[in-house]
Amino acid sequence: MTEFAEYVAQRHERLRRTAYLLTRDWATAEDLVQTALARAWLAWRRIDGDPDPYVYRIIANTHASWWRRRWRGEVPTEEMPDSGDGRDFTREIGDRDALWTAIGTLSGRQRAVVVLHYFEEMTLTQVAGVLGCSVGAVKSQLGRALARLRVDQGIRTMTGAER
């Protein structure tokens, strides 16, 4: 088995889970992972050391571009909302669902920061390396993401009124 094949065998499932958290759709996640791994295969000989940062970077960037393209296509003249729609998530669905829904309102980059930091357990420095930006930029994105989750009506109810 080649080095690349070994890497795919070992890492595919984990990458697929990460991709799902970014895309929120299993078919799209599989497509995203295959695209990223295909690109990694093309550049395999140029990758020094651990391929993970490179592969995660492709996944994050590819997802961001898909996200931008879908956004352009579906809502060409509007901006993504800055906050939730005001529904009382705790009444309609459970706390977890409220949080999951709120995560879905994050921008592609903010979602990538959250997933890499809280799911992949990467340090902010590692996240910055994967996303190709400064640690300060990651902190800023993460801060905005968390603020957005916290100001969400559903989350505020969950973390404030009920506790």
Next chain:
Amino acid sequence: MNQTEHDLRELLAERSTGASGGGARLEEILARGRGMRRRRWAAGGTLAAVVAALVLTPPLLSGGPARDGVIAARVGEPDSQTRGEGVRLAGLRSESTGKVERLTFTPKSERASYRVNCAAGSRAFVRYGDQVDAGVCGEDRQGQEWTAFGHFDGLTVGVPVTVEVFTVPTTIKDPPDESSEGFDEALADAVRRPALWEIAVHDGGISDAACSPDICLDSGSRPAAKGERNLAGLPDGHQVAGGHVTRINEKHTFRGTVEGEARVYVRCEGEDLHAFIWAGRAVLAKSVPCGAKPALWEFVANGPTEVTVAVVRRDRLPRGSDFTSDLQAASKEANRLLSGLRPEAGYWHVALQQLDEPKPSAG
């Protein structure tokens, strides 16, 4: 620990275990990788090959002598190779390599195609979202200057799209892979230098027509399928004499037959070269520094015509001499200069073009 962060960690772990992937599909991944490698320029290469074959077949313009590798075509009506070409959506010209340009167009259908026209020895990168194409401009086996083609799929009608494009010399080693990261890496490593190139985006398909005559020096230029002019807005023309030269500091003479308006282009890109163009062998007609745009001399003649061209390093020109405005003095200086210089390696290109249409009266 912040409760929200705790919830976040648990939620992400929980939600990501929802479905079985059925294991890695290595063959699919490899097939996809091979497809990426092939896909980018396969369409362009095929189209260009077909176009080259078709273009070489039609008779040359009236009065134009048939020459191997010299392309000329009918002017006016769209011919077979351009029939699939849609209306031009956008286009831009750049005078620098290593500098990214952004082109915005509004799709009229779900598919648009692009063509990058650049001189031999250039590599073009085009990025649309996560799609990155990279191709080389140069000459194919038919002698035609190569144009890099590609297409954008999945467009939404009426929704503006911005693509990024830049060129670099092909001398860069280990070209980056065709990915968004590769695009950024190549751009970061690129050095800006003068060089003329252009990109045109057309609805649907695209052909190699309408390359500006100051870029496609020896393949000739024609209107696009919809009658659109070349991006430079220059009169179309075709080469009757010319070629690539690999030495500087010596004169090279080119002969061809022209009828009416004609022009000589000397492409010696860079900031360190200077071009001399003589009408015949003795009368200096043009003395200009080389740059992104080719040196140009326009003239009118009927019958056999001879032009002589020389390129020298700019730092060899005597300081204080006027080599551009006083052609009489420059002619003597140029002859004296060339007699004292030894030939050196250097790459430049000359094209004696017959205009296929009159120049605009204003110009």
